[in-house]
Amino acid sequence: MSIKIGILGYGNLGKGVEKAVKQSPDVELEGVYTRRNPADLKIDSEDVPVRSAKELENGREDIDVLIICGGSATDLPEMTPKYAKLYNVVDSFDTHANIPAHFDNVDKSAKKGGKIGIISVGWDPGMFSLSRLYASAVLPDGKDYTFWGKGVSQGHSDAIRRIEGVKDARQYTIPVESSLKAVREGKNPELSTRDKHLRECFVVAEDGADKAKIENEIKTMPNYFSDYDTTVYFISEQEMKKDHSGLPHGGSVIYSGKTGDNKHVIEYSLKLDSNPEFTGAVLVAYARAVYRLNREGVTGAKTVFDIAPAYLSPKSGEKLRAQLL
Amino acid sequence: MSIKIGILGYGNLGKGVEKAVKQSPDVELEGVYTRRNPADLKIDSEDVPVRSAKELENGREDIDVLIICGGSATDLPEMTPKYAKLYNVVDSFDTHANIPAHFDNVDKSAKKGGKIGIISVGWDPGMFSLSRLYASAVLPDGKDYTFWGKGVSQGHSDAIRRIEGVKDARQYTIPVESSLKAVREGKNPELSTRDKHLRECFVVAEDGADKAKIENEIKTMPNYFSDYDTTVYFISEQEMKKDHSGLPHGGSVIYSGKTGDNKHVIEYSLKLDSNPEFTGAVLVAYARAVYRLNREGVTGAKTVFDIAPAYLSPKSGEKLRAQLL
Numbered sequence: 190m191s192i193k194i195g196i197l198g199y200g201n202l203g204k205g206v207e208k209a210v211k212q213s214p215d216v217e218l219e220g221v222y223t224r225r226n227p228a229d230l231k232i233d234s235e236d237v238p239v240r241s242a243k244e245l246e247n248g249r250e251d252i253d254v255l256i257i258c259g260g261s262a263t264d265l266p267e268m269t270p271k272y273a274k275l276y277n278v279v280d281s282f283d284t285h286a287n288i289p290a291h292f293d294n295v296d297k298s299a300k301k302g303g304k305i306g307i308i309s310v311g312w313d314p315g316m317f318s319l320s321r322l323y324a325s326a327v328l329p330d331g332k333d334y335t336f337w338g339k340g341v342s343q344g345h346s347d348a349i350r351r352i353e354g355v356k357d358a359r360q361y362t363i364p365v366e367s368s369l370k371a372v373r374e375g376k377n378p379e380l381s382t383r384d385k386h387l388r389e390c391f392v393v394a395e396d397g398a399d400k401a402k403i404e405n406e407i408k409t410m411p412n413y414f415s416d417y418d419t420t421v422y423f424i425s426e427q428e429m430k431k432d433h434s435g436l437p438h439g440g441s442v443i444y445s446g447k448t449g450d451n452k453h454v455i456e457y458s459l460k461l462d463s464n465p466e467f468t469g470a471v472l473v474a475y476a477r478a479v480y481r482l483n484r485e486g487v488t489g490a491k492t493v494f495d496i497a498p499a500y501l502s503p504k505s506g507e508k509l510r511a512q513l514l
Numbered sequence: 515m516s517i518k519i520g521i522l523g524y525g526n527l528g529k530g531v532e533k534a535v536k537q538s539p540d541v542e543l544e545g546v547y548t549r550r551n552p553a554d555l556k557i558d559s560e561d562v563p564v565r566s567a568k569e570l571e572n573g574r575e576d577i578d579v580l581i582i583c584g585g586s587a588t589d590l591p592e593m594t595p596k597y598a599k600l601y602n603v604v605d606s607f608d609t610h611a612n613i614p615a616h617f618d619n620v621d622k623s624a625k626k627g628g629k630i631g632i633i634s635v636g637w638d639p640g641m642f643s644l645s646r647l648y649a650s651a652v653l654p655d656g657k658d659y660t661f662w663g664k665g666v667s668q669g670h671s672d673a674i675r676r677i678e679g680v681k682d683a684r685q686y687t688i689p690v691e692s693s694l695k696a697v698r699e700g701k702n703p704e705l706s707t708r709d710k711h712l713r714e715c716f717v718v719a720e721d722g723a724d725k726a727k728i729e730n731e732i733k734t735m736p737n738y739f740s741d742y743d744t745t746v747y748f749i750s751e752q753e754m755k756k757d758h759s760g761l762p763h764g765g766s767v768i769y770s771g772k773t774g775d776n777k778h779v780i781e782y783s784l785k786l787d788s789n790p791e792f793t794g795a796v797l798v799a800y801a802r803a804v805y806r807l808n809r810e811g812v813t814g815a816k817t818v819f820d821i822a823p824a825y826l827s828p829k830s831g832e833k834l835r836a837q838l839l
Contacts, residue, residue, distance in 0.1 A: 462776035
């Protein structure tokens, strides 16, 4: 019997979830839910209905887990608690400072409905968080470093697009090679924001736009760019399409710890051709776990820290022990 | 209130556990148990009693978790089921083919006693197994590669020491750089045993021993060396002591998977100055988990696959979410 998945929101992440569902023999897509007019939305899975998000509200949709693919700024804080009363839900909430409040809201509402709401699933937060936890639990005397990239930051790309005279933009976050090297060698350096990452921007300017002004606006933009060494390249629309249409990302969590005088370096790294497709795949694995745990009677808010790894795999305990241990 | 730990067996691993206990604020060492005469064993923790392993048999020792630091060939298959009836236990059983049988034996006995027995804890099996599981659950369409080293293999070093004319030996397992590179690039190569690892041997020969004969015996030794490119260096006793007294190890689990046409490479790697000290640190983190789970009423055999990561850390769920998620 398959686990029935609903997807709420059909942007890049929702499409990534859809692809991941297709690769998983034990889950199937029951419906895609949208806040737009369902008739206007064409999805890849031709045999799957597109329905209005409103249909979810009576709690009677025939789905085991709802994967909520919304933004962390305004969508998820409202949607995840709302639907956690009615369905097991998974989200990828990533506004770090607000995780405790979001967790509490989801917890109350999931417990009320006898469901599980797992929040902040993906790779960071998500797989990277797991690496930080495992490493620090094993080696309490140590320090973790997280490097992102090389990869496209959609938030930074959007910030550039909002500048006057910019037609399109793509921003790559790149770890500083010498800092990565020092951390990997267990040197435990103190690193400033600028020491850890570079920012590389590819910009298509409107005809006749003032490129020097655009470049200066990017480089001095607070929070996004002013604390980094930033390089700006102006390219044609054609080059943008040809060379920068993917959404690759990745990075490394490096933990450098000690037992007595002996040093140990633990590194978990990801090189992803598609950030939203990988994130979608993580969401589906945790949807499987949530479904199983809820059937065992577990309810409330959870994070990746609370889920025993075996629940993520479709394989039995016997098989896992024989094949992967 | 601290978690009370007993260590059974005081070899390199037992000493590693002892060091890890000292670094963990919430656990304390209650006793070291030995099959030798306790009076003959001097341990680093001067205030901790050394007792005979026989004392464990009445089940009345005041310990919350017994960490069994014995060999996988003959010690653990007998000891872990025996003590799992009486105490929560942790072992590092690593004879892969026998894991299912060992698991069943420990399960029966731990359930009888209302205890937990967690087996095959360490880094491989252990942390490496977790990486294989997480990666394959997220990306079902993929393939995992495990490389060990550069590091000292104690089994291979011992095998050389058994050759006539050998006074001492140290064997390093080294991953083949070009294979590592191909795997990291997501090329999914087919690799033979010889393609994956090299073996480098440092040997101190007895005075007047036939070095050519020793070298030949090493290189042609079935299972251990004959399937590998092996290099043998003869060195002095002094050089051995100076350059090869450590027990460094490590390696990488690399998983190369796909979502549709997009490739993703996940790598988990360890660079360890001391294999037994890192392994000991992993055992202590899982001892903490086992203690907590048993207090919640959980019993039976477990592996790292069955333990939610939060149980490994002394930090509360709130702190973990705020600091590491």
